[in-house]
Amino acid sequence: MAERHHPDDRDVDAAFEAIVARWDDESTEGSAPEHDQLPRPLDAPPRRPTQSTGDVRLPPARSEGPRTPDVPWRVDPTNSVADALLRGDDDPGEGDADEGYSPPPPQPLPPPTDRLFWGGLLGLALGVLGLLWLAIARPDVGRWATVLVVGLLVGGFVCVVVRQPRDRDDDPSNGAVV
Numbered sequence: 001m002a003e004r005h006h007p008d009d010r011d012v013d014a015a016f017e018a019i020v021a022r023w024d025d026e027s028t029e030g031s032a033p034e035h036d037q038l039p040r041p042l043d044a045p046p047r048r049p050t051q052s053t054g055d056v057r058l059p060p061a062r063s064e065g066p067r068t069p070d071v072p073w074r075v076d077p078t079n080s081v082a083d084a085l086l087r088g089d090d091d092p093g094e095g096d097a098d099e100g101y102s103p104p105p106p107q108p109l110p111p112p113t114d115r116l117f118w119g120g121l122l123g124l125a126l127g128v129l130g131l132l133w134l135a136i137a138r139p140d141v142g143r144w145a146t147v148l149v150v151g152l153l154v155g156g157f158v159c160v161v162v163r164q165p166r167d168r169d170d171d172p173s174n175g176a177v178v
Contacts, residue, residue, distance in 0.1 A: 101176055116163040123156020 110117040130149035134141060 114163075116159045120156045120159030120163060123152045123154075123159060125156075127153030127156055 112118070127149055130145075130152060134145060134149060138145070
């Protein structure tokens with residue numbers, strides 16, 4: 001099995017110094033230089049392979065001038081996606097009358113005489129607050145407080161379940177149709 005040929009440390013250091021020296025320069029070609037086009041130090045002769053390549057044929061050296069790169073992902077800098085998004089065909093204030101969905105107005109709160117609604121609301125709210133109070137502030141309170149708080153939670157849940165309608169609407173649609 002053939003061994004890999006690693007470049008000399010001097011060549012790597014020289015190539016790195018050349019990259020650092022050109023770091024802030026703007027590229028006139030718009031693309032990264034090819035490996036063959038890296039500048040060599042003035043005192044170093046061109047490298048030649050030190051090992052036999054055997055049956056491997058090396059590609060001929062490039063003698064063509066610099067080519068213009070084909071970069072399909074670049075776009076015109078004067079035209080951006082943000083311009084296309086911000087430029088709207090329609091005025092935001094106007095819209096088609098038939099477009100969009102306007103939900104029905106919300107149902108009003110039940111009257112103050114609906115005991116199941118207010119019992120469920122107060123039972124669930126005070127039950128949760130009571131559990132927090134028992135867990136954080138008063139863990140050593142007697143058993144009666146724990147029973148009262150759990151009773152509020154269970155009673156509130158039962159009020160909410162009992163208040164639900166017994167049957168659903170006879171509306172055959174399953175919601176908004178697009």
